[in-house]
Amino acid sequence: MDNITVSEWNEIITKTLIPNIVILMIYVVLGIGGNILVLLVYSFQMKGSSDERYFIPILAVFDMVVTIYCGIFLIIQCFYTVTFTNNALCKTAQFFAGFTTFIPILLLLIIAVQRYLKVCMPNKPAMSLRVKRFALILTIVVSLVCAFPLPFVYGSIPFHSVTYGITGTNCGKLKDGQQIARAVYAIVIGFLAVAMVTTLIVLYSKIGCVVVRQFKLNKLHSDQEEFRKSEKNIDNEEASDKGQNGGIPTPVTSDADSNISNTSLVKNHQITLTGSKRRQKRIFEESDDLVY
Secondary structure (H helix, E strand, C coil), X not given: CCCCCHHHHHHHHHHHCHHHHHHHHHHHHHHHHHHHHHHHHHHHHCCCCCCCCCHHHHHHHHHHHHHHHHHHHHHHHHHCCCECCCHHHHHHHHHHHHHHHHHHHHHHHHHHHHHHHHXXXXXXXXXXXXXXXXXXXXXXXXXXHHHCCHHHHEEEEEEXXXXXXXXXXXXXXXXXXXXXXXXXXXXXXXXXXXXXXXXHHHHHHHHHHHHHHHHHHHHHHHHHHHHHHHHHHHHHHHHHHHHHHHHCCCCCCCHHHHHHHHHHHHHHXXXXXXXXXXXXXXXXXXXXXXXX
């Protein structure tokens, strides 16, 4: 077993984490580019007023902040895996990492609620500007509350190497202290995460059902219009044929043949009208089922 220093041990670990560092850099670049693109689109391409355009640019800003901050913080941790000796810096960095992460998640929930109200409850008034501002402030406050215990959970902790027989310092979860409080915090955060994911699934499932039903309803309305146009074209063709045959002499037939022919034409016309009415009635019934 070779005797090495903590710095040399840290360099060995950093070399093994080069793939992680590269992936994190790609993550930061893509996150910055994607969110800047969203901001540019909403700034120059969508200049009209819209309910959804209040939260989307804010979400893009906070998402870009968390991408830059957390990405750079994790890269720094890769370079100082066992030499992170500053306890205050570790606690502060973990607090802001949690704070900036909770805000975009809560904003996604607010956007889902807003879309649900707009799509599934169109008769109710949309979110007012005061409600939107209150929701944004509430998001920041809740994120602060959720991130507040993190400095008591994380800190600089000793990390021992059995291979080299040396001990370094890592920024991670504390093992000493209030074990019950940390367990309760982990349970609460886990419960909130499950509740938020479930809420997002339920809301967007209902939104999807309404959108699909509206799509089918629009298709039925389109079929009804085509059906009416086809009937109108048939009536116009029949009227045109009668006008063209007006000057042509009608063949002389007996009264019995004339009565049989007229009866057959009436029955065929009645059958056609009955089938058309049944089809039209079925289309309108399907339309009513979709509406209700």
